[in-house]
Amino acid sequence: MTSSKTDLRVIRTRKLIMDAFIALSSKKEFKDITVKDITTEAMINRATFYYHFEDIYDLLEKVLSEVLLINLNDDFLHHNELNEGAFLILFKAITNFQKSLSNRCHRGYEETIARIIREQLEIIFYKMLVKQNAASENGALKMTAVILSWGIYGASIEWRTSNQEMQPEEFIKPVIPYLLAGIDGQHKNE
Amino acid sequence: MTSSKTDLRVIRTRKLIMDAFIALSSKKEFKDITVKDITTEAMINRATFYYHFEDIYDLLEKVLSEVLLINLNDDFLHHNELNEGAFLILFKAITNFQKSLSNRCHRGYEETIARIIREQLEIIFYKMLVKQNAASENGALKMTAVILSWGIYGASIEWRTSNQEMQPEEFIKPVIPYLLAGIDGQHKNE
DNA sequence: TTTGAATTGTTGTTTATACAACACTTTGAA
DNA sequence: TTCAAAGTGTTGTATAAACAACAATTCAAA
Numbered sequence: 001m002t003s004s005k006t007d008l009r010v011i012r013t014r015k016l017i018m019d020a021f022i023a024l025s026s027k028k029e030f031k032d033i034t035v036k037d038i039t040t041e042a043m044i045n046r047a048t049f050y051y052h053f054e055d056i057y058d059l060l061e062k063v064l065s066e067v068l069l070i071n072l073n074d075d076f077l078h079h080n081e082l083n084e085g086a087f088l089i090l091f092k093a094i095t096n097f098q099k100s101l102s103n104r105c106h107r108g109y110e111e112t113i114a115r116i117i118r119e120q121l122e123i124i125f126y127k128m129l130v131k132q133n134a135a136s137e138n139g140a141l142k143m144t145a146v147i148l149s150w151g152i153y154g155a156s157i158e159w160r161t162s163n164q165e166m167q168p169e170e171f172i173k174p175v176i177p178y179l180l181a182g183i184d185g186q187h188k189n190e
Numbered sequence: 191m192t193s194s195k196t197d198l199r200v201i202r203t204r205k206l207i208m209d210a211f212i213a214l215s216s217k218k219e220f221k222d223i224t225v226k227d228i229t230t231e232a233m234i235n236r237a238t239f240y241y242h243f244e245d246i247y248d249l250l251e252k253v254l255s256e257v258l259l260i261n262l263n264d265d266f267l268h269h270n271e272l273n274e275g276a277f278l279i280l281f282k283a284i285t286n287f288q289k290s291l292s293n294r295c296h297r298g299y300e301e302t303i304a305r306i307i308r309e310q311l312e313i314i315f316y317k318m319l320v321k322q323n324a325a326s327e328n329g330a331l332k333m334t335a336v337i338l339s340w341g342i343y344g345a346s347i348e349w350r351t352s353n354q355e356m357q358p359e360e361f362i363k364p365v366i367p368y369l370l371a372g373i374d375g376q377h378k379n380e
Numbered sequence: 381t382t383t384g385a386a387t388t389g390t391t392g393t394t395t396a397t398a399c400a401a402c403a404c405t406t407t408g409a410a
Numbered sequence: 411t412t413c414a415a416a417g418t419g420t421t422g423t424a425t426a427a428a429c430a431a432c433a434a435t436t437c438a439a440a
Contacts, residue, residue, distance in 0.1 A: 197396065241397075
């Protein structure tokens with residue numbers, strides 16, 4: 001741990017900016033939000049914004065991945081085994097996240113959001129896979145993580161566009177055996 | 191106007207501290223709130239607290255007078271004549287303020303609060319009186335303001351301790367003619 | 381197309397705030 | 411009572427953030 005505590009001002013300012021952005025997102029569409037809007041709401045100087053974030057897209061990315069990670073960390077990372085229950089919790093978290101997004105009017109940025117979600121999923125899957133098979137070859141685990149992340153993300157899109165009335169659990173449950181089989185299969189090939 | 195704009199950081203920090211204090215006040219009693227509690231909630235350093243406020247009583251005083259002033263400014267200072275309607279609005283604002291205080295568990299500090307309310311009332315009455323009779327002697331107006339502020343404050347205490355079911359308006363209405371007569375009487379003596 | 385206003389990024393200087401350390405007081409339990 | 415823990419209030423130094431000014435884009439309206 002290189003725990004060189006970050007300055008309280010940095011933590012506070014980041015929080016103020018992110019909170020301001022989230023608050024604004026529920027009032028306007030993303031494309032209508034300017035940096036000045038955010039800094040005014042957050043009560044910080046505009047130059048300070050650029051001290052913390054490259055631009056407004058960088059902020060979007062960090063807010064989204066943080067919200068998603070909070071969604072996950074709470075009830076996922078404790079059950080650290082990649083079994084049926086884990087997939088159910090994970091899929092539910094993603095669909096919840098997407099519901100909260102659509103409430104916040106982030107339309108028109110699906111591509112950015114998609115990339116962020118998928119990247120986060122890949123990171124999570126990879127961590128879980130490494131934890132479970134420390135011995136396996138790294139490249140193979142990475143590839144498995146890639147495939148799982150795209151697959152699960154795609155499933156969540158499918159759920160969102162067609163079957164929102166169906167519960168996420170029942171939506172994903174039928175394919176979980178297939179996913180697990182893939183992981184196990186890879187196992188045996190090592 | 192000596193409008194040497196105050197630094198945005200000062201405004202923001204004061205707001206963070208006051209908001210944190212108000213938030214804590216709805217969870218704990220005043221006597222159980224420490225400076226550390228406030229600064230933690232506000233995400234500021236403890237030393238910064240002392241840069242802005244002498245101590246926790248100073249903060250209490252400033253929060254209370256600010257809340258009261260907001261209560262008043264909104265619907266009072268626009269009707270800038272000291273007639274029956276003005277007294278009604280003013281009395282209603284004070285009783286509202288006292289209700290919000292008791293919700294926030296500030297018991298045990300009635301004396302401090304009383305002083306703050308009365309001082310604010312005196313300031314307001316004095317301003318109104320000066321506006322209405324610019325020609326009159328200053329000392330007499332000040333004395334009138336003192337008497338009115340103690341009187342109205344006392345009436346609000348009387349209302350609070352005995353008759354909370356009665357509407358503030360009907361409670362104060364009967365004595366307003368007397369108050370107005372006093373003001374007019376003073377007028378004629380000039 | 382041109383113009384003017386709004387927005388984006390950036391930089392140098394000043395200042396408010398974080399941090400750590402300190403002595404002192406208050407509090408509560410052994 | 412005695413002791414440890416928690417709270418108060420202060421100070422010197424390091425640094426994040428405010429501010430003002432700037433050039434460069436973007437964009438809507440004339």
